[in-house]
Amino acid sequence: MGPKQYAFPFSLPLSQDSESYQIHFDQHSGKKSLTEWSDFKVNESQSLRGHLPPSTGDSSSNAEIVYSLDASVKIGGIFKHVMKKSRQIFFYPTTSPHKPSQSIIHQREVTFRHMEKDNKSTPAYGVAIELARGGHLALGQRVPIKVHVTQADPTSQDVLILNDYQVMLIQKTVTRVGAQSQVQHLFRTLRTLSNLNLGICLAEMPVNNAMTLSDDSWGSLSLPTDITPTFETCNINRSYKLEVRLGFKGGPKKTQTRILEVQFPINIAAN
Template sequence: MSIRIALDNPPEFYTNLDFISGRVILLLHRPETIGNVIVKLEGESHTALTLPPPGDRDDYYRHRPPGSGIGNVVTENHKILYRVFQVYPDDGAGLMLQPGQHEFKFNFKMPLNNICHDEKAMGGLLGLGGLGSGFRTMDGTKQLMLQHIKATLPPSLTGFPQEAEIRYYIKVTIQRPGFFKENWRHQVGFKFLPVEPPRPPKTSQEAFARRPFTFKPRAITHQRKSFFGGRSSTASPLEDPSQTPPSIEMSARIPFPTIITCNEPLPLRLIARRLLPTTSRDQQVYLTALEVILVGYTHVRVQNLMNTERTTWVIVSAPQISPPIALFENHTDPVDAEFEVPSTLWKDRRLPNTVAPSFRTCNLARRYEIEITITLSWGLSTPSTNPFLNHKQLPQTITLPLKLSKVDVFSGISPPRELLNALGTTGPTRPPQLPQRPTPQQQQQMQRPTAPADPLYPPQLGTVSAAMYDDAPPSYDEAMADQLAGPSARPAYSGVTAENSPSTMPPEKS
């Protein structure tokens, strides 16, 4: 016997509104009675942190030390995606399958939002004893006891062994009737990258980080040479009263709102502004080194324990710019004159394909900052031509750190235009409005006995029963999404190095 899941034309990664279709291929070497063949589309956001010792109250969280046991580790697993499809048999009655190869087709559509926030859907799983004979679905009791938020499905995420990961699967269970017969199971993982939220309209505004500075008065060293070619042992720094130290303000700017896109270059501008007038070319300032780093902060939560992991991606690393870039070509430029550093150093540097978009889900979140380190030099080394006097002007260097916080990384996968138009984000169409508070007549109508609603299909917007919920049940965007196909254009992404590698997370405690 062997089981294989074959996906139809799988892309590098799936996204929202994509159809995931394929076949379950079952190879039998002898006749077998099969009860059910169930295919599930699942997504999990799994976190684990170590409890601090009872007497250590200063530590709010603590990493799990290597080689430690799991007795002091708490875990939290959210079923952010869970859909079930019974592919065999159609009537629910088990049949005998003959030796040979058997194929069962399945088809899912990736939704927009997670499912674990929906209490009615999770509560409905409590009463499902199974689909057919002997097959049990997920028990929703654990999900009801966790804290949830409604959000877009997060991207696949690994890289934090035994602490955090987000994975997506296609799982198949083949039920075999009989007390001593085990069910057959198989699964295959896939990468997922969500569509980006609607982008705000473009404006001329810019977010910036700036830092003014003034060099110290320049020092000159004199080293006399003897007639025999040797140097004297004394050297004294002297201030040059004829030179006024340059005063400049450096700023890093990106368009506001601060949005950068996966696998695209940074829309960064570096601006130098003159704060004091200059009188000679000797007051020239040069850019000699530049480093641009994207910093990601992954916030991990398990119950009331919190931890933040810091990850860095080097976008630009130029420890020595040759030749140095002169910030002002003309020393007669007036005060407040600006000079924009040429973007040749970073305009072709795309974000690494391991950068995931910003996201927030129930127990994990990712945010970003941009850290820029600029090294400037006042003047360059210029030795004297006098053979008896080594007159060397020592250049001054200064390193300035600049930080752009609250940077959002978008996936670069635009949602379908039809969905944006339906939600009113483009054009004159208004977005759907939340229902108003019910009138007294409607409240009386609510109190009348009615047939129980299907928990997997809550009432839609605008109905009387929908007004009973604080969070409007899903949904206009979900309903529109069911009619749309997935986006076509998508960037390169490698957020999960091996989506089918074994999980590194500690097992959950029952």
């Protein structure tokens, strides 16, 4: 009758509690595997995010977790036997979208010397860098960054110039094997712009009134879709920070440069 194929629908009966699983390290293959361990309990103070961690897709990474499906088919009749197959799978869980949380704002001051030989400097501008949707971001989602500038020195008639803009994603992976911990940082530049020459004139505005620059000034930015979401297990922790750097020019002849750098801890999810 020839060969035939049969489809067997199934679901993965995974526990919703990360504590039901333990990660094992194979010293021979150098890979990790995830198996159920119902008796395993962790310290309540240890935060385990969500459910099972995703595959990273990088087989050479120490943080890669290998998932596999094992199938057994029992064949009856005169010659009874069991056929077993195993295949590795790419596991990528999704979560429900987070509601926009309260924005995160970092306050900084920009100072310039009034004269080239004068060592005295006073705060001339206040700069607030805002991550408008808070610390929960989704893959492919727009990253709303706003910059609020206020004039702290009412006598200043200078024009502040935003010249440089950079956004970088900092990935931190902590892998624990026994009593040993390994920390790995990866830096990914999401946007870099130089020579913007964006003038910010606050001379006619009341003191402490802010001028807001939205991301329309440097182009909207979305979170790439090829990033592994945030996760944490008893053995591995993957976390992220969003770093924003702004370069301002000011002072006499606009020859003085000031760099502001802030970091936002963020959670990344796949919706």
